[in-house]
Amino acid sequence: MSDRKETLELIVSAARRFAREVLLPAEIEVEETGEIPGHVVQGLRDLGLFGMTVPEEYGGLGLSVHEEVSVVFEICYAQPAFRSYFGTTNGVGTLGIINFGTEEQKRKYLPRLATGETMASFALTEPDSGSDAASITTKAVRDGDHYVINGTKRFITNAVHAGLFTVFARTGPKELRAAGISAFLVEADTPGVTVATPYRKMGFAGSHESDVIFDNVSIPVGAMLGAEGTGFKNAMTSLDHARLHMSAVATGLCQRLLDEGIRYAIERKQFGRPIAEFQLIQAMLADSGAEAYAARAMVERAAMDKDAGKNITKEAAYCKYFATEAAGRIADRMLQVHGGNGYIKEYAIERLYRDVRLLRIYEGTSQILQLIAARELVRNFGIDGSSS
Ligand code: COS
Numbered sequence: 001m002s003d004r005k006e007t008l009e010l011i012v013s014a015a016r017r018f019a020r021e022v023l024l025p026a027e028i029e030v031e032e033t034g035e036i037p038g039h040v041v042q043g044l045r046d047l048g049l050f051g052m053t054v055p056e057e058y059g060g061l062g063l064s065v066h067e068e069v070s071v072v073f074e075i076c077y078a079q080p081a082f083r084s085y086f087g088t089t090n091g092v093g094t095l096g097i098i099n100f101g102t103e104e105q106k107r108k109y110l111p112r113l114a115t116g117e118t119m120a121s122f123a124l125t126e127p128d129s130g131s132d133a134a135s136i137t138t139k140a141v142r143d144g145d146h147y148v149i150n151g152t153k154r155f156i157t158n159a160v161h162a163g164l165f166t167v168f169a170r171t172g173p174k175e176l177r178a179a180g181i182s183a184f185l186v187e188a189d190t191p192g193v194t195v196a197t198p199y200r201k202m203g204f205a206g207s208h209e210s211d212v213i214f215d216n217v218s219i220p221v222g223a224m225l226g227a228e229g230t231g232f233k234n235a236m237t238s239l240d241h242a243r244l245h246m247s248a249v250a251t252g253l254c255q256r257l258l259d260e261g262i263r264y265a266i267e268r269k270q271f272g273r274p275i276a277e278f279q280l281i282q283a284m285l286a287d288s289g290a291e292a293y294a295a296r297a298m299v300e301r302a303a304m305d306k307d308a309g310k311n312i313t314k315e316a317a318y319c320k321y322f323a324t325e326a327a328g329r330i331a332d333r334m335l336q337v338h339g340g341n342g343y344i345k346e347y348a349i350e351r352l353y354r355d356v357r358l359l360r361i362y363e364g365t366s367q368i369l370q371l372i373a374a375r376e377l378v379r380n381f382g383i384d385g386s387s388s
Helices: 003-033 038-046 065-075 081-090 092-100 103-115 174-180 231-267 279-307 313-343 348-360 366-380
Strands: 119-123 139-143 146-157 162-170 181-187 193-195 209-220
Touching: 003 038, 003 065, 003 081, 003 348, 038 081, 065 081, 065 231, 065 279, 081 092, 081 119, 081 146, 081 231, 092 103, 092 119, 092 162, 092 181, 092 231, 103 119, 103 162, 119 146, 139 162, 146 162, 146 181, 162 209, 162 231, 174 181, 174 231, 181 209, 181 231, 231 279, 231 313, 231 348, 279 313, 313 348, 313 366
Parallel strands: 119 162
Antiparallel strands: 139 146, 146 209, 162 181, 193 209
């Protein structure tokens, strides 16, 4: 076996063990306290998960996308807030620096992001700009050798923990839409940055989403990430990758939900037999097993295509759309398998059912992903008279 393959197998099996031995037993505590316990955070750091995507030369694990999703499948066997804790730092909050940062920006930030010493957040969404990301109104105005940022960002995951924000702001007129948006690296302790109290949510306990207010925040021109006016494309490129990661999150959860349903169906007896022997229950298990398998196959294939340098905008949209919708359907069926017990808090399915609901909304709603996939299909049709 090659050294690389052996190392990956070690990382994946360590992630699997960690999920089963450390994360699963901590789930109820996280649900009750709304916080990720310190020993879990330390464990995530020890595994190097904050720096999964950071190249080795900057202190990260330098995983390929296929390797990354393989680890995420395992970690997301546990409830998704654990992954959220390191997700923005190795995902959207860091990918921009890796892909578009100057050498100076990479050297300054990546080593401490890779260890989790500094956490990163991605600040794109605003109160009036969600799916229509090109309509943001946060402004960055040049003032000598500085930019001054004003605006409010909404639902920013991990803002309360973040030491660094990738902030998208308008440097050109609103008529320019996407072409008038630039990205900036803003340190959280810069005067004028305020992180609001996290929102109370339906699920996902342990993951914090807050508004972040930028009030006359002055940052040096060197804090711009990529060239002026390229911020939107930079965000979309990061999101293509992040949507594959999110599809892996959903895929890990599909497996967990299925296992919760199978275990219950074997243990629960009605009419003198385990309910797993009843064909209508079996249909729900089979449909869910098939969808979990399909999600995994899609995500692995798209990740390999991305590693091979292919454009995966359409495939990432397919994957996130399919895997997160599948997780929703599986959660619903497995709750049904649990009957009345599925509706009470003693069973994990009640919590997971609420948690997976968010996956179909953030990092691109299912409807936006359908739109992206269809646009790509139509755009590329006709070169050889087919869509393949
Ligand atoms: N990769 C690279 N560039 C991309 C891109 C991608 N995946 N998608 C779009 N672009 C480029 C386009 O090529 C275009 O540049 P040119 O004019 O030079 O060709 C520019 O970005 C603007 O793109 P587009 O015209 O497609 O923008 P729209 O406003 O029509 O819409 C969508 C873009 C809807 C796809 C975008 O706003 C989106 O993804 N919305 C969802 C946002 C989201 O996921 N938010 C979640 C919170 S962030 S965690």
